[in-house]
Every structure is written in structure tokens, then in C-alpha cells.
Amino acid sequence: MTNNNIYFVANWKMFGLKSSINKIDKVINLTKKNTFKKINIIYCPPTTILSIFANKLRNSKIKIGAQNIFYTENFGPHTGSVNAKMIKDSGASYVILGHSENRNEGETDLVINKKIKVALKEKIKVIFCFGETLRDRNNKKTSKVLKKQILNALKGINDIKNIIFAYEPVWSIGTGKVLKSENLFKDIEKIKGIIRTNFNIKEINILYGGSVNTKNIIDLKKVDNLSGFLIGGASQNQNKFIDIIKKTFN
Ligand code: 13P
DSSP states (O other): OOSSOEEEEEEOTTOOOGGGGGGGHHHHHHHHHTOOTTEEEEEEOOGGGHHHHHHHTTTSSOEEEESOOOSSSSOOSOTTOOOHHHHHHTTOSEEEESOHHHHTTTOOHHHHHHHHHHHHHTTOEEEEEEOOOHHHHHTTOHHHHHHHHHHHHTTTOOOGGGEEEEEOOGGGTTTSOOOOHHHHHHHHHHHHHHHHHHSOOSOOOEEEESSOOTTTHHHHTTOTTOOEEEESGGGGSHHHHHHHHHHHHO
């Protein structure tokens, strides 16, 4: 882990009802104790309960993010969609964009680029996800694929400092498979190299996502060029989420 702030982003994906708000009480208590000074927790619940989370977390240090937005700025006839203004109005100050689960549904680099632009315009910080498939990795195309995803998604964007990068290898999401810390370190260095070469940015925050759990965190926390974790499944259980946080710092 870096010496800077450490992010723990809880991506609840399509899980959670109004009643789920009770499942974060212990995490709120943890932040009240102020034990971990460098901690940054961001909850990304489904859109339907964003404002419930916002009300509950109003006086806490925990921030809220949405899991996606529509790619245009204005209101309009787009059935079933929400724009950046709407999620901001619900209390979100972050949004996850470029997640492979949405890329799988046909979201292109160009669409992701538009979404990042509208989010930043609304002063919403972006958690930008990218990652290679198993086939890319087996064909030794990881660097090429990541570079393409990053450059295409960030084309024409100057406000890079409001983007948190999230490296999520597709083959690692929900599978229990993770890289060994020494290999992940090397991949993160390569990614930082791509970003530094192409953008004017001093401090790059990169999170890792993909099957982070209470066991593999012991090895993952050794990756000291990372700024934290984007956690899916394990973040829905507050005991596991807290365990991951505590093990990261201890
Ligand atoms: P899991 O932690 O469930 O593998 O999900 C990772 C992820 O996709 C977070 O965005």
C-alpha cells in the first residue's frame, strides 16, 4: 500500500434493498472511532437506494458512489436511465464507470469516454475500471489492451486528477483467482507508466479489484504501488469488509 489515503470501495452491484441500510452500521462505527486515519470508504449501492445511503451517511466520513450513469449531460427521453445530475442529486460524489460487467453488455470505450466527461463536468469523481480478459492475458496482450482502454476512455480529458483508476482483470472478478502480489505490483507499474507517458498527472491512484477477500488481502496489501481496493462480493458483508480493512492496515 502507498503511504497516502487508502480507498475501500464497496461495489454492491445489483444487490440490495431499502432494508440493506442496516448492513453498514458496523462500518459507520469503525469510521467514528477514527482508528485508521488514512481510510477512505466509498459505498456504491444500487441507484434505487442511493438517497437512503446518503441520508444515513450524512454526518459520516463515508462517501457514496453510483455504479453507472447515462452518457449525455442533459435530461431527456432515455427510458430507464439516470444522468450525472440525478446521481449527484441523490447524494453521490463518485461514480464507477467502465466496469467490465457493463463493457460485456456492449458499453464501448467511446461511450465510457462520454460518461467520464459528463461525470467530471458535474464534479463527480470517477472510479474508472479497466482490465484484460483471460484470453488477452494468455495471448500476452494485457499491456496492449489496457493501454487501448485507458487512452480511448480518457481521450480529450484534462481533469485526470479527479479520476481514480481501478484495475480489474476480468478473469479475476467473482472467480476467486488473483495475481500474486509481486506480479500485480509489476502490472500496476506498467499501468502507471502508460498513464504517466500520456497524461500530465503527479499522483496516480490505482485500486485493485477482483475477488478481494479476507484471506488474499494478506498478500494483496503488500502491493505498495496500490491506493486501495474495489470490492464486490465481500463488501456486502460488513464483517468481511471490516476484516479486509483491518488486515490492510495491520
Ligand atoms: P468481486 O470482488 O465480487 O470479485 O467483484 C469485483 C468487482 O467487480 C468490483 O467492481
